[in-house]
Amino acid sequence: MKKTKFLLIIILVSSLIITSCGGSEVTSVKKTETDAPERAQSLANDSDNAAEEVEHQIEPKLYRVGETAIVDDAYAITIIGVVETEERNQFSDKQVEQVLIIDYIYENLSLADEDIYISDMNFKFVDEGGNMCDSYPVGEIYPPEHTPMGARTLTSMTIGTINHSNEIRVLYYNNMFDSKPTAEFILTVGTVVEPDLFGQTPVYENMYSAGDIIEIKTESGDYTLCIDSVKLITERNQFSDKTPAEVYKIAYTYSNISHEEDIYISEMDFRIIDKNGNMAFSYPGNTSKYPQATIKGARCSAEMIIGTHTEGDVLILCYTDNLFSNTSDVKILLNTK
Missing domain, CATH: 2.60.40.1240 (Immunoglobulin-like)
Structure with missing residues (x-):
């Protein structure tokens, strides 16, 4: 008898748990003449009336x-x-x-x-x-x-x-x-203000320079990266709507020391900052060297073209080993003029 009562209690508790987990949260259903925007305005008016009775009511900015x-x-x-x-x-x-x-x-x-x-x-x-x-x-x-x-x-x-x-x-x-x-x-709509794109150049610790061969060690193996040169170019793409203040061609080389998988480094792996602290952007231009999947023991030289919003004499390249990462692994200071 005790076993029967115990079993009934277990079944009842289980059914209550299942009902609470899988049940509907709907409390009322009815036909109405207004939908969300009108209803929200009505609720807002009611809220405003109630707020008049509350001193020092703080409205969100x-x-x-x-x-x-x-x-x-x-x-x-x-x-x-x-x-x-x-x-x-x-x-x-x-x-x-x-x-x-x-x-x-x-x-x-x-x-x-x-x-x-x-x-x-x-x-x-x-x-x-x-x-x-x-x-x-x-x-x-x-x-x-x-x-x-x-x-x-x-x-x-x-x-x-x-x-x-x-x-x-x-x-x-x-x-x-x-x-x-x-x-x-x-x-x-139709309101525009002029952006302030002039500021200070960010300063970071342990920045490298053009020509430095940077060895990067990872759990999967080691490789090197070097920024070979940066060149200011005057050509503009007539089909692009982007209006860069300056355009640069950046040449770089990477080599696979001990990665079993191929190494591939493209402009997507770089986050580039101009002298005034603005992030640069990719720009469609002519390059003769493209990144390639690079096997262990080999190197690859490539080029990328970027545009900046303001003129300046320095760029900071922030390289990340994982393009989906939220942090940069290497920062490189380049003198452009």
Whole structure:
């Protein structure tokens, strides 16, 4: 009898656990005349009325174009412009009312152990009709770059709206999986401010120079890297929308000492900073030497072409052994003039 009671208790407890784990969280279902945007406005009005009875109510900061959001004194984000473009992607099936190009700058203020990377995946967008907006594939933009401490990245993102909007909400999330935004922007379409791209050259410890043969040891084996030369070039690509202040051709050599797997080092493995602390960008130009998968005991010489936002006489190359890593492994100071 005791065994029967014990068995019944086990079955009852198990069923309760299963019900709580797999049950629905729905508490009510009914027909309604309003959807999310109108309902949210109604709730906001109710909240405002309640807030009138609370002294010293602190409202969250809403940033505008040109205003800087500083996150934990670690990094800063400034949206510098929102402009509408008539360009459309003939290969996209997305139906949009407007296409907006959003230019922004992010700066690594104090994260020495992390090269920050902020892309459109860290943002959510809402048009004036309360519709969630999505990225839209159009135009050539400056891509986000992994950005070491003391440097900044000028980049862009392009979105499509469902309703024609004079203002849009842009919500930034430090962690794209968070439910609460880290910062919120209210942006007027057509507003642009001139970015400040002039600053100090970052200073890092243990920087190498052009011509140094740098031996890099890893768990998989050893290899060397050398920056052979850097040359300022005047040629520009007539088909590129990028407008570099300067363009450089950088020659480098790497050799596989003891890796059983081939070594391959391309421009994607470098994060390059100009004299004023801006991240440089890849630029389409003519090269005669290309990186190759390099077997143990062999070397490869290659070239890459980069553009900078400002003029200067130095570049800092930040090399990472793993292009998906958030930190740079080697920093190389180059005198360009």
